[in-house]
Amino acid sequence: xxxxxxxxxxxxxxxxxxxxxxxxxxxxxxxxxxxxxxxxxxxxxxxxxxxxxxxxxxxxxxxxxxxx
Amino acid sequence: xxxxxxxxxxxxxxxxxxxxxxxxxxxxxxxxxxxxxxxxxxxxxxxxxxxxxxxxxxxxxxxxxxxx
Amino acid sequence: xxxxxxxxxxxxxxxxxxxxxxxxxxxxxxxxxxxxxxxxxxxxxxxxxxxxxxxxxxxxxxxxxxxx
Amino acid sequence: xxxxxxxxxxxxxxxxxxxxxxxxxxxxxxxxxxxxxxxxxxxxxxxxxxxxxxxxxxxxxxxxxxxx
Amino acid sequence: xxxxxxxxxxxxxxxxxxxxxxxxxxxxxxxxxxxxxxxxxxxxxxxxxxxxxxxxxxxxxxxxxxxx
Amino acid sequence: xxxxxxxxxxxxxxxxxxxxxxxxxxxxxxxxxxxxxxxxxxxxxxxxxxxxxxxxxxxxxxxxxxxx
Numbered sequence: 001x002x003x004x005x006x007x008x009x010x011x012x013x014x015x016x017x018x019x020x021x022x023x024x025x026x027x028x029x030x031x032x033x034x035x036x037x038x039x040x041x042x043x044x045x046x047x048x049x050x051x052x053x054x055x056x057x058x059x060x061x062x063x064x065x066x067x068x
Numbered sequence: 069x070x071x072x073x074x075x076x077x078x079x080x081x082x083x084x085x086x087x088x089x090x091x092x093x094x095x096x097x098x099x100x101x102x103x104x105x106x107x108x109x110x111x112x113x114x115x116x117x118x119x120x121x122x123x124x125x126x127x128x129x130x131x132x133x134x135x136x
Numbered sequence: 137x138x139x140x141x142x143x144x145x146x147x148x149x150x151x152x153x154x155x156x157x158x159x160x161x162x163x164x165x166x167x168x169x170x171x172x173x174x175x176x177x178x179x180x181x182x183x184x185x186x187x188x189x190x191x192x193x194x195x196x197x198x199x200x201x202x203x204x
Numbered sequence: 205x206x207x208x209x210x211x212x213x214x215x216x217x218x219x220x221x222x223x224x225x226x227x228x229x230x231x232x233x234x235x236x237x238x239x240x241x242x243x244x245x246x247x248x249x250x251x252x253x254x255x256x257x258x259x260x261x262x263x264x265x266x267x268x269x270x271x272x
Numbered sequence: 273x274x275x276x277x278x279x280x281x282x283x284x285x286x287x288x289x290x291x292x293x294x295x296x297x298x299x300x301x302x303x304x305x306x307x308x309x310x311x312x313x314x315x316x317x318x319x320x321x322x323x324x325x326x327x328x329x330x331x332x333x334x335x336x337x338x339x340x
Numbered sequence: 341x342x343x344x345x346x347x348x349x350x351x352x353x354x355x356x357x358x359x360x361x362x363x364x365x366x367x368x369x370x371x372x373x374x375x376x377x378x379x380x381x382x383x384x385x386x387x388x389x390x391x392x393x394x395x396x397x398x399x400x401x402x403x404x405x406x407x408x
Binding site: 085086087088089090091092104106130131133134135136 | 138140155156157158178196198
Binding site for chain 6: 069070071072073074105106107108110111112114115116117124126128129130
Protein backbone atom coordinates (compact mmCIF):
# COMPACT_ATOMS: atom_id res chain seq x y z
CA UNK A 1 0.00 0.00 0.00
CA UNK A 2 1.45 3.43 -1.02
CA UNK A 3 0.70 6.19 1.52
CA UNK A 4 -0.16 9.81 0.67
CA UNK A 5 2.10 11.18 3.44
CA UNK A 6 4.90 13.00 1.59
CA UNK A 7 7.53 12.34 4.24
CA UNK A 8 8.55 8.69 4.69
CA UNK A 9 12.00 8.08 6.20
CA UNK A 10 13.40 4.59 6.71
CA UNK A 11 15.54 3.81 9.78
CA UNK A 12 16.03 1.48 12.75
CA UNK A 13 14.10 1.56 16.07
CA UNK A 14 16.60 2.99 18.58
CA UNK A 15 14.40 3.25 21.68
CA UNK A 16 10.82 2.55 22.89
CA UNK A 17 9.65 4.29 26.12
CA UNK A 18 6.34 2.80 27.23
CA UNK A 19 3.48 4.64 29.02
CA UNK A 20 -0.05 3.57 30.04
CA UNK A 21 -1.72 4.65 26.77
CA UNK A 22 1.12 6.02 24.60
CA UNK A 23 4.71 5.05 23.80
CA UNK A 24 7.59 7.24 22.69
CA UNK A 25 9.52 5.65 19.78
CA UNK A 26 12.90 6.92 18.54
CA UNK A 27 13.86 5.97 14.96
CA UNK A 28 17.47 6.47 13.83
CA UNK A 29 17.97 7.16 10.11
CA UNK A 30 21.05 6.05 8.15
CA UNK A 31 22.81 9.39 8.68
CA UNK A 32 22.32 9.35 12.45
CA UNK A 33 19.31 11.71 12.39
CA UNK A 34 16.84 10.60 15.11
CA UNK A 35 13.08 11.14 14.72
CA UNK A 36 10.81 10.95 17.80
CA UNK A 37 7.26 9.61 17.47
CA UNK A 38 4.39 9.18 19.92
CA UNK A 39 2.06 6.29 19.05
CA UNK A 40 -0.32 4.19 21.16
CA UNK A 41 0.93 1.14 23.06
CA UNK A 42 -1.56 -0.99 21.06
CA UNK A 43 0.00 0.31 17.81
CA UNK A 44 3.48 -0.72 19.05
CA UNK A 45 2.15 -4.27 19.55
CA UNK A 46 0.03 -4.34 16.36
CA UNK A 47 2.96 -3.56 14.08
CA UNK A 48 5.48 -5.60 16.10
CA UNK A 49 7.90 -2.74 16.82
CA UNK A 50 11.14 -3.78 18.52
CA UNK A 51 14.44 -2.02 19.24
CA UNK A 52 16.94 -2.82 16.46
CA UNK A 53 14.22 -3.62 13.88
CA UNK A 54 13.63 -1.55 10.68
CA UNK A 55 10.89 1.12 10.88
CA UNK A 56 9.70 4.05 8.77
CA UNK A 57 8.81 7.50 10.16
CA UNK A 58 5.71 8.76 8.32
CA UNK A 59 4.79 12.47 8.48
CA UNK A 60 2.00 14.32 6.63
CA UNK A 61 3.38 17.53 5.02
CA UNK A 62 0.63 19.59 6.69
CA UNK A 63 2.06 18.57 10.07
CA UNK A 64 5.50 20.03 9.35
CA UNK A 65 6.06 23.60 10.52
CA UNK A 66 8.99 25.72 9.37
CA UNK A 67 11.38 27.94 11.34
CA UNK A 68 13.72 30.51 9.77
CA UNK B 69 12.73 30.71 22.08
CA UNK B 70 13.11 26.91 22.57
CA UNK B 71 10.22 24.88 21.11
CA UNK B 72 8.66 21.77 22.66
CA UNK B 73 8.51 19.95 19.29
CA UNK B 74 10.95 17.05 19.64
CA UNK B 75 11.87 16.98 15.96
CA UNK B 76 13.77 20.01 14.66
CA UNK B 77 15.90 19.47 11.54
CA UNK B 78 18.02 22.23 10.02
CA UNK B 79 18.38 22.50 6.22
CA UNK B 80 18.09 24.77 3.20
CA UNK B 81 14.88 25.76 1.34
CA UNK B 82 15.01 23.79 -1.91
CA UNK B 83 11.61 24.68 -3.41
CA UNK B 84 8.47 26.77 -2.69
CA UNK B 85 5.27 25.94 -4.66
CA UNK B 86 2.68 28.66 -4.06
CA UNK B 87 -1.12 28.18 -3.92
CA UNK B 88 -3.98 30.58 -3.11
CA UNK B 89 -4.02 29.86 0.66
CA UNK B 90 -1.20 27.31 1.21
CA UNK B 91 2.35 26.81 -0.06
CA UNK B 92 4.34 23.60 -0.36
CA UNK B 93 7.92 24.07 0.97
CA UNK B 94 10.71 21.52 0.42
CA UNK B 95 13.64 21.66 2.89
CA UNK B 96 16.84 19.76 2.08
CA UNK B 97 18.88 18.55 5.06
CA UNK B 98 22.68 18.25 5.02
CA UNK B 99 22.55 14.57 4.05
CA UNK B 100 20.25 15.16 1.08
CA UNK B 101 17.07 14.10 2.91
CA UNK B 102 14.17 16.31 1.72
CA UNK B 103 11.25 17.15 4.04
CA UNK B 104 7.97 18.49 2.56
CA UNK B 105 5.89 21.00 4.52
CA UNK B 106 2.56 22.70 3.85
CA UNK B 107 2.26 26.14 5.48
CA UNK B 108 0.10 29.18 4.69
CA UNK B 109 1.21 31.74 2.11
CA UNK B 110 1.10 34.40 4.87
CA UNK B 111 3.49 32.29 6.95
CA UNK B 112 5.94 32.08 4.01
CA UNK B 113 5.97 35.90 3.88
CA UNK B 114 5.97 36.42 7.69
CA UNK B 115 9.13 34.38 8.23
CA UNK B 116 10.80 35.54 4.97
CA UNK B 117 11.28 32.09 3.44
CA UNK B 118 13.30 32.03 0.20
CA UNK B 119 14.85 29.27 -1.89
CA UNK B 120 18.51 28.82 -0.90
CA UNK B 121 18.02 30.27 2.61
CA UNK B 122 18.43 28.23 5.85
CA UNK B 123 15.21 26.81 7.37
CA UNK B 124 14.29 24.31 10.11
CA UNK B 125 11.62 21.60 9.73
CA UNK B 126 9.68 21.38 13.02
CA UNK B 127 7.52 18.32 13.75
CA UNK B 128 5.63 17.43 16.94
CA UNK B 129 6.33 13.79 17.96
CA UNK B 130 2.59 13.07 18.17
CA UNK B 131 2.35 13.86 14.44
CA UNK B 132 4.84 11.16 13.45
CA UNK B 133 3.38 7.77 12.54
CA UNK B 134 5.46 4.61 12.26
CA UNK B 135 5.49 1.89 9.59
CA UNK B 136 7.13 -1.52 10.01
CA UNK C 137 4.38 -2.16 5.51
CA UNK C 138 2.04 -2.12 8.55
CA UNK C 139 1.19 1.41 9.76
CA UNK C 140 0.87 2.47 13.41
CA UNK C 141 -2.26 4.55 12.70
CA UNK C 142 -5.06 2.75 14.56
CA UNK C 143 -7.79 3.78 12.11
CA UNK C 144 -7.51 2.30 8.61
CA UNK C 145 -10.76 2.09 6.62
CA UNK C 146 -10.88 0.57 3.12
CA UNK C 147 -13.19 2.06 0.48
CA UNK C 148 -13.43 3.42 -3.06
CA UNK C 149 -12.43 6.93 -4.26
CA UNK C 150 -15.75 8.72 -4.84
CA UNK C 151 -14.49 12.22 -5.71
CA UNK C 152 -11.25 14.23 -6.15
CA UNK C 153 -11.48 18.07 -6.05
CA UNK C 154 -8.18 19.58 -7.15
CA UNK C 155 -6.62 22.83 -5.88
CA UNK C 156 -3.25 24.52 -6.55
CA UNK C 157 -1.41 22.82 -3.65
CA UNK C 158 -4.02 20.55 -2.02
CA UNK C 159 -6.77 18.20 -3.20
CA UNK C 160 -9.93 17.14 -1.41
CA UNK C 161 -10.50 13.36 -1.71
CA UNK C 162 -13.77 11.63 -0.74
CA UNK C 163 -13.55 7.90 0.05
CA UNK C 164 -16.76 5.85 0.28
CA UNK C 165 -16.67 2.83 2.61
CA UNK C 166 -18.66 -0.35 1.98
CA UNK C 167 -21.54 0.82 4.17
CA UNK C 168 -21.90 4.16 2.38
CA UNK C 169 -19.99 6.15 5.00
CA UNK C 170 -17.95 8.86 3.23
CA UNK C 171 -14.63 10.09 4.67
CA UNK C 172 -13.15 13.42 3.45
CA UNK C 173 -9.37 13.84 3.24
CA UNK C 174 -7.14 16.75 2.26
CA UNK C 175 -3.80 15.67 0.78
CA UNK C 176 -1.32 17.42 -1.52
CA UNK C 177 -1.77 17.33 -5.29
CA UNK C 178 1.67 15.66 -5.56
CA UNK C 179 0.49 12.93 -3.18
CA UNK C 180 -2.58 12.29 -5.39
CA UNK C 181 -0.22 11.71 -8.34
CA UNK C 182 2.43 9.78 -6.35
CA UNK C 183 -0.02 7.13 -5.18
CA UNK C 184 -2.02 7.11 -8.44
CA UNK C 185 -5.40 8.00 -6.92
CA UNK C 186 -8.35 7.85 -9.33
CA UNK C 187 -12.13 7.99 -8.91
CA UNK C 188 -13.51 4.44 -8.74
CA UNK C 189 -10.22 2.91 -7.53
CA UNK C 190 -9.75 1.30 -4.07
CA UNK C 191 -8.24 3.54 -1.35
CA UNK C 192 -7.76 3.39 2.43
CA UNK C 193 -8.48 6.30 4.80
CA UNK C 194 -5.71 6.38 7.44
CA UNK C 195 -6.23 8.37 10.67
CA UNK C 196 -3.97 8.57 13.74
CA UNK C 197 -6.02 8.05 16.96
CA UNK C 198 -4.63 11.26 18.44
CA UNK C 199 -6.26 13.18 15.57
CA UNK C 200 -9.76 11.95 16.43
CA UNK C 201 -11.80 14.18 18.71
CA UNK C 202 -14.99 13.05 20.45
CA UNK C 203 -18.39 14.77 20.83
CA UNK C 204 -21.09 13.69 23.29
CA UNK D 205 -22.88 24.46 17.43
CA UNK D 206 -21.98 23.15 13.92
CA UNK D 207 -18.29 22.12 13.61
CA UNK D 208 -16.10 22.70 10.53
CA UNK D 209 -14.59 19.20 10.74
CA UNK D 210 -15.83 17.40 7.62
CA UNK D 211 -15.87 13.95 9.21
CA UNK D 212 -18.40 13.45 12.00
CA UNK D 213 -19.49 9.82 12.65
CA UNK D 214 -22.08 8.95 15.28
CA UNK D 215 -21.72 5.75 17.34
CA UNK D 216 -21.62 4.24 20.83
CA UNK D 217 -18.66 4.26 23.25
CA UNK D 218 -17.38 0.67 23.21
CA UNK D 219 -14.29 1.00 25.43
CA UNK D 220 -12.35 3.58 27.49
CA UNK D 221 -8.71 2.75 28.47
CA UNK D 222 -7.44 5.27 30.99
CA UNK D 223 -3.85 6.55 31.33
CA UNK D 224 -2.28 9.24 33.55
CA UNK D 225 -2.78 12.10 31.05
CA UNK D 226 -4.55 10.51 28.05
CA UNK D 227 -7.34 7.98 27.51
CA UNK D 228 -7.94 5.69 24.55
CA UNK D 229 -11.63 5.72 23.51
CA UNK D 230 -13.15 3.23 21.04
CA UNK D 231 -16.38 4.30 19.29
CA UNK D 232 -18.44 1.70 17.44
CA UNK D 233 -20.50 2.97 14.50
CA UNK D 234 -23.84 1.47 13.46
CA UNK D 235 -22.21 -0.81 10.88
CA UNK D 236 -19.71 -2.25 13.36
CA UNK D 237 -16.83 -0.02 12.22
CA UNK D 238 -14.72 0.94 15.28
CA UNK D 239 -12.85 4.26 15.45
CA UNK D 240 -10.03 4.74 18.01
CA UNK D 241 -9.44 8.16 19.59
CA UNK D 242 -6.88 9.49 22.05
CA UNK D 243 -8.18 12.37 24.18
CA UNK D 244 -7.14 13.73 27.59
CA UNK D 245 -8.52 12.22 30.79
CA UNK D 246 -9.96 15.65 31.66
CA UNK D 247 -11.81 15.72 28.34
CA UNK D 248 -13.34 12.29 29.12
CA UNK D 249 -14.73 13.74 32.38
CA UNK D 250 -15.71 17.14 30.91
CA UNK D 251 -17.97 15.63 28.26
CA UNK D 252 -19.22 12.80 30.51
CA UNK D 253 -18.09 9.90 28.29
CA UNK D 254 -19.22 6.46 29.43
CA UNK D 255 -19.20 2.99 27.84
CA UNK D 256 -22.57 2.35 26.18
CA UNK D 257 -23.40 6.04 25.75
CA UNK D 258 -23.74 7.78 22.33
CA UNK D 259 -20.61 9.62 21.04
CA UNK D 260 -19.46 11.21 17.77
CA UNK D 261 -15.97 10.73 16.26
CA UNK D 262 -14.84 14.10 14.83
CA UNK D 263 -11.92 14.22 12.35
CA UNK D 264 -10.58 17.21 10.42
CA UNK D 265 -10.13 16.31 6.71
CA UNK D 266 -6.51 17.52 6.80
CA UNK D 267 -5.76 14.81 9.37
CA UNK D 268 -6.87 11.97 7.07
CA UNK D 269 -4.14 10.34 5.00
CA UNK D 270 -4.84 8.07 2.05
CA UNK D 271 -3.33 4.70 1.10
CA UNK D 272 -3.71 3.07 -2.32
CA UNK E 273 -22.95 18.36 21.58
CA UNK E 274 -19.96 18.86 23.93
CA UNK E 275 -16.57 18.43 22.23
CA UNK E 276 -13.51 16.77 23.77
CA UNK E 277 -11.15 19.47 22.44
CA UNK E 278 -9.88 21.25 25.55
CA UNK E 279 -9.44 24.62 23.85
CA UNK E 280 -12.65 26.32 22.72
CA UNK E 281 -12.50 30.12 22.35
CA UNK E 282 -15.53 32.18 21.34
CA UNK E 283 -15.11 35.22 19.06
CA UNK E 284 -16.28 36.94 15.87
CA UNK E 285 -15.23 36.10 12.28
CA UNK E 286 -12.90 38.94 11.29
CA UNK E 287 -11.76 37.73 7.84
CA UNK E 288 -12.25 34.84 5.36
CA UNK E 289 -9.61 34.40 2.59
CA UNK E 290 -10.85 31.87 0.06
CA UNK E 291 -8.71 29.39 -1.94
CA UNK E 292 -9.61 26.55 -4.35
CA UNK E 293 -9.79 23.82 -1.66
CA UNK E 294 -9.05 25.63 1.62
CA UNK E 295 -9.99 28.94 3.24
CA UNK E 296 -8.10 30.96 5.84
CA UNK E 297 -10.46 32.18 8.62
CA UNK E 298 -9.45 34.78 11.23
CA UNK E 299 -11.46 34.79 14.49
CA UNK E 300 -11.13 37.77 16.85
CA UNK E 301 -11.70 37.03 20.55
CA UNK E 302 -13.21 39.55 22.99
CA UNK E 303 -9.78 40.78 24.11
CA UNK E 304 -8.55 41.43 20.54
CA UNK E 305 -6.57 38.19 20.29
CA UNK E 306 -6.85 36.86 16.70
CA UNK E 307 -6.73 33.12 15.95
CA UNK E 308 -6.03 31.91 12.38
CA UNK E 309 -7.64 28.71 11.10
CA UNK E 310 -7.40 26.80 7.83
CA UNK E 311 -10.57 24.83 6.98
CA UNK E 312 -12.00 23.56 3.70
CA UNK E 313 -14.16 25.80 1.52
CA UNK E 314 -17.00 23.25 1.87
CA UNK E 315 -16.74 23.53 5.67
CA UNK E 316 -17.07 27.35 5.42
CA UNK E 317 -20.34 26.86 3.50
CA UNK E 318 -21.60 23.92 5.63
CA UNK E 319 -21.45 25.89 8.88
CA UNK E 320 -22.51 29.21 7.31
CA UNK E 321 -19.44 31.21 8.31
CA UNK E 322 -19.64 34.94 7.56
CA UNK E 323 -17.52 37.94 8.53
CA UNK E 324 -19.04 39.61 11.59
CA UNK E 325 -20.83 36.45 12.79
CA UNK E 326 -19.98 34.60 16.06
CA UNK E 327 -17.58 31.62 15.75
CA UNK E 328 -15.60 29.38 18.11
CA UNK E 329 -11.96 28.39 17.56
CA UNK E 330 -11.56 24.70 18.54
CA UNK E 331 -8.08 23.25 19.17
CA UNK E 332 -7.15 19.79 20.45
CA UNK E 333 -4.56 20.07 23.30
CA UNK E 334 -2.24 17.62 21.50
CA UNK E 335 -1.99 20.13 18.64
CA UNK E 336 -0.64 22.91 20.86
CA UNK E 337 3.15 23.19 21.05
CA UNK E 338 4.95 25.24 23.68
CA UNK E 339 7.85 27.69 23.35
CA UNK E 340 9.91 28.99 26.28
CA UNK F 341 14.11 31.65 14.96
CA UNK F 342 10.72 32.81 13.56
CA UNK F 343 8.14 29.98 13.33
CA UNK F 344 5.63 29.51 10.50
CA UNK F 345 2.78 28.67 12.92
CA UNK F 346 0.33 31.56 12.57
CA UNK F 347 -0.91 31.35 16.16
CA UNK F 348 1.65 32.24 18.84
CA UNK F 349 0.23 33.42 22.19
CA UNK F 350 2.46 34.51 25.06
CA UNK F 351 1.48 33.70 28.66
CA UNK F 352 2.61 32.16 31.96
CA UNK F 353 2.71 28.43 32.82
CA UNK F 354 -0.22 27.92 35.21
CA UNK F 355 -0.09 24.13 35.69
CA UNK F 356 1.92 21.05 34.61
CA UNK F 357 0.27 17.59 35.06
CA UNK F 358 2.85 14.87 34.46
CA UNK F 359 2.20 11.42 32.94
CA UNK F 360 4.56 8.56 31.97
CA UNK F 361 5.11 9.75 28.37
CA UNK F 362 3.09 12.99 28.08
CA UNK F 363 2.43 16.04 30.24
CA UNK F 364 -0.55 18.38 30.23
CA UNK F 365 0.54 22.04 30.35
CA UNK F 366 -1.85 24.95 31.01
CA UNK F 367 -0.71 28.40 29.81
CA UNK F 368 -2.57 31.49 31.05
CA UNK F 369 -2.58 34.49 28.71
CA UNK F 370 -2.63 38.10 29.93
CA UNK F 371 -6.42 38.31 29.67
CA UNK F 372 -7.02 35.18 31.76
CA UNK F 373 -7.60 32.92 28.74
CA UNK F 374 -6.10 29.46 29.47
CA UNK F 375 -4.73 27.26 26.67
CA UNK F 376 -4.18 23.51 27.31
CA UNK F 377 -1.30 21.69 25.60
CA UNK F 378 -0.13 18.08 25.60
CA UNK F 379 3.62 17.70 25.05
CA UNK F 380 6.07 14.93 25.94
CA UNK F 381 7.70 14.79 29.38
CA UNK F 382 11.12 15.04 27.67
CA UNK F 383 9.98 18.25 25.94
CA UNK F 384 8.96 19.73 29.33
CA UNK F 385 12.51 19.09 30.59
CA UNK F 386 14.26 20.11 27.33
CA UNK F 387 12.73 23.59 27.30
CA UNK F 388 12.86 24.00 31.07
CA UNK F 389 9.12 24.58 31.63
CA UNK F 390 8.13 25.55 35.18
CA UNK F 391 4.92 26.86 36.77
CA UNK F 392 5.07 30.66 36.94
CA UNK F 393 7.56 30.99 34.07
CA UNK F 394 6.76 32.67 30.69
CA UNK F 395 5.71 30.33 27.84
CA UNK F 396 4.21 30.69 24.35
CA UNK F 397 1.37 28.51 23.00
CA UNK F 398 2.13 27.69 19.35
CA UNK F 399 -0.65 26.38 17.07
CA UNK F 400 -0.56 25.69 13.31
CA UNK F 401 -3.60 27.26 11.58
CA UNK F 402 -4.45 23.94 9.94
CA UNK F 403 -4.96 22.47 13.42
CA UNK F 404 -7.66 25.00 14.36
CA UNK F 405 -11.26 23.91 13.70
CA UNK F 406 -14.20 26.31 13.74
CA UNK F 407 -17.64 26.03 15.33
CA UNK F 408 -20.59 28.29 14.50
